[in-house]
Amino acid sequence: MKPSIVRLLNFIFVFFGIVCFIACRSSCSTNHREKYSIHIMDMDAKEYVVTTNNLDAGLLKPEEITEALPDSIFRNIIVKDGFYYSLQRKSDILTKYTLKDRKLFAVAHLQLQDYNEENFLWMGKDSLLLSGLNNQANEAKYYLVDTKGMKTLAAGLLDINKPQGKFKTTSIGFVHKRKDTLFIGYTFHPIIHGANYTTSDTMYISRLTYPQMKRVGIQKEIRSTYPAGINTVQHNEFTDEYGNFYFMSCPGIAMGNRADLPTAIFKINANSSLVDSTYFFNLSSSTIKNHAYGLWYVGNGKAIVRSERKDLYKGLSDHYSTSHFEFYLLDIVHQKVIKKLDLPLDKGTRKECVLVNGDTVHIAVNSTTDGNFIWQYNLKTDELRKGLQLGGVSAFIVRIDRLLN
Amino acid sequence: MKVNADLLAKYHENRCTPEERTALEAWLLSSDVDDLEFHSEKDKQIAKADIWEELDAILPKEEVVKVAPNFASFYMWKGAIAASLVIGLFGLSFYYFNQSRQTAVEFVAFHNKSSLKVNHISSKEYNLTIAPETFAEVNRHSGIIELSGSILISPKKDIELSFDGEKEKVKLKGGQTYIILNSKTGNHGLIIVNEKNLISLPPVIQKKLIQEFDI
Structure with a gap:
């Protein structure tokens, strides 16, 4: 072949290559409305949000799809109906984002004041109740936000007990609404010296009328401490089909650091306003024999708990980087551990890594040896298999959310 | 001649006799030092306190930088x-x-x-x-x-x-x-x-x- 023909063929090849590349890029940049949102963190703690319609198979590399999130957005993000809501820690600005060209794009802002987020609860399709603390962490506050117009509908102090005596700060663990009553679970902490934090041996459940926010009752619970947790990062509470509310205490080192007390599930029956004194699902004394963080309801009286393995990590220093988490299927009605799911050990201290879709439970696992996969557990057939893989820079799948219903 | 506070005061006020002056100047130049004689123990304590106060005013209020033999300590x-x-x-x-x-x-x-x-x-x-x-x-x-x-x-x-x-x-x-x-x-x-x-x-x-x- 003559060199000039080779050159021409080369040119045509390169030209068509460029055309195909541009065509692909423009089609990729259209705004897909995908069903699931996956939040990923890499080894440098940079975070990425990717979306997909398929959690069952395939491979996604975040760096090939999107850019890293700006430093103002973290994984404590609220995802609903195609939008993301994130509170900027320093400025106290709540920002609403949508996806544009596969990147988060701010569409509205709402300025809050002296506010640190602890808990969120959707009161309606467009009304979001944010419950948190002032910057001193000793006064409970709330904002009821209209997320459509990004306006404050109501705001004020939550009339719950304040830390007293040696206790200086509060942790709000859960906010649950039932008809016209709000149940707020919380506990207190003494001042911290160095890294020595701990928690009161008592948890409190205050009842307020809603929407008046008037105090109507309080209950003390001493069978364990640190009720639930910050649910923008991980859920430790749920309501079953019958309106019974369950929450898990988290006294392990990653939360309350009262390891002498058990990780246990508590229940407020649908027909009662008090924590059931006859119900106490002690996970630490069960076959799990450990503390746990992360509890998700999967339906029909069953839940999945994510428990640590204290024999596999050294301390708080390697708690998030070591693969040591196991997943157990629980019978929450009869307070029994059904089985340990045959998954590789997971890493990452707290993650929103379980998503239920009918009979399928999607469980994101980051294994040091087996890679990062969203596993599928079939509740009917008990079958467990690997689904979507997260590759590239992915180090932790820190949350999976339903972006669209 | 014993040098005392009165004599020093007289010397400064130029009221000394020639003998006193000679003796005092000899004392000032001499390296043999006797204790300064005070009127009373109380005067001595007052003088001592004054000296410490003067020093205090000159010295920094708090120690800022300290270098230990083996470390650069800050x-x-x-x-x-x-x-x-x-x-x-x-x-x-x-x-x-x-x-x-x-x-x-x-x-x-x-x-x-x-x-x-x-x-x-x-x-x-x-x-x-x-x-x-x-x-x-x-x-x-x-x-x-x-x-x-x-x-x-x-x-x-x-x-x-x-x-x-x-x-x-x-x-x-x-x-x-x-x-x-x-x-x-x-x-x-x-x-x-x-x-x-x-x-x-x-x-x-x-x-x-x-x-x-x-x-």
């Missing part, structure tokens, strides 16, 4: 003397020896005794924020850092640090900010997290660090 006090601290700091030695790509910190020591304020240190290699009630000392020979409290460190290039009780060196990347926590009495060991991954720490510690470092 003691930090209240925010009020922050300016002098910064000047003192630049005067202190931060020694490094270059390895192929990474830099190891040979020694530095600091102590923030304040219960409220953080201290900021800026060096050629990194920016450092020291939390209240934090102490750290780096052994000159071993290079091992003994840390009690919490620091926020932003290396300007990749560095390696060795901490007391840790077998492996800690590698910190340039351009990133890390939170390093340690407590002698705690059971958590040394905790090092990227500032961006603050959320992985227990919420109670997060709140404390956010307040302390204003991050």
Whole structure:
């Protein structure tokens, strides 16, 4: 072949290559409305949000799809109906984002004041109740936000007990609404010296009328401490089909650091306003024999708990980087551990890594040896298999959310 | 002739007799020193107190920089003397020896005794924020850092640090900010997290660090 023909063929090849590349890029940049949102963190703690319609198979590399999130957005993000809501820690600005060209794009802002987020609860399709603390962490506050117009509908102090005596700060663990009553679970902490934090041996459940926010009752619970947790990062509470509310205490080192007390599930029956004194699902004394963080309801009286393995990590220093988490299927009605799911050990201290879709439970696992996969557990057939893989820079799948219903 | 306070006063007022003057001048020039005679023990105590007061006015109110024989020690006090601290700091030695790509910190020591304020240190290699009630000392020979409290460190290039009780060196990347926590009495060991991954720490510690470092 003559060199000039080779050159021409080369040119045509390169030209068509460029055309195909541009065509692909423009089609990729259209705004897909995908069903699931996956939040990923890499080894440098940079975070990425990717979306997909398929959690069952395939491979996604975040760096090939999107850019890293700006430093103002973290994984404590609220995802609903195609939008993301994130509170900027320093400025106290709540920002609403949508996806544009596969990147988060701010569409509205709402300025809050002296506010640190602890808990969120959707009161309606467009009304979001944010419950948190002032910057001193000793006064409970709330904002009821209209997320459509990004306006404050109501705001004020939550009339719950304040830390007293040696206790200086509060942790709000859960906010649950039932008809016209709000149940707020919380506990207190003494001042911290160095890294020595701990928690009161008592948890409190205050009842307020809603929407008046008037105090109507309080209950003390001493069978364990640190009720639930910050649910923008991980859920430790749920309501079953019958309106019974369950929450898990988290006294392990990653939360309350009262390891002498058990990780246990508590229940407020649908027909009662008090924590059931006859119900106490002690996970630490069960076959799990450990503390746990992360509890998700999967339906029909069953839940999945994510428990640590204290024999596999050294301390708080390697708690998030070591693969040591196991997943157990629980019978929450009869307070029994059904089985340990045959998954590789997971890493990452707290993650929103379980998503239920009918009979399928999607469980994101980051294994040091087996890679990062969203596993599928079939509740009917008990079958467990690997689904979507997260590759590239992915180090932790820190949350999976339903972006669209 | 015995020299006493009265005689000294007379000398200064030029009321001395020629004998007195000669004797006093001889005494002043002499290296044999007798105790100064005071009217009473009370006068002696008053004079003594005055001398100490004068000295007090000249000396700095608080000790700022102290260099121990084996360490470059840097003691930090209240925010009020922050300016002098910064000047003192630049005067202190931060020694490094270059390895192929990474830099190891040979020694530095600091102590923030304040219960409220953080201290900021800026060096050629990194920016450092020291939390209240934090102490750290780096052994000159071993290079091992003994840390009690919490620091926020932003290396300007990749560095390696060795901490007391840790077998492996800690590698910190340039351009990133890390939170390093340690407590002698705690059971958590040394905790090092990227500032961006603050959320992985227990919420109670997060709140404390956010307040302390204003991050």
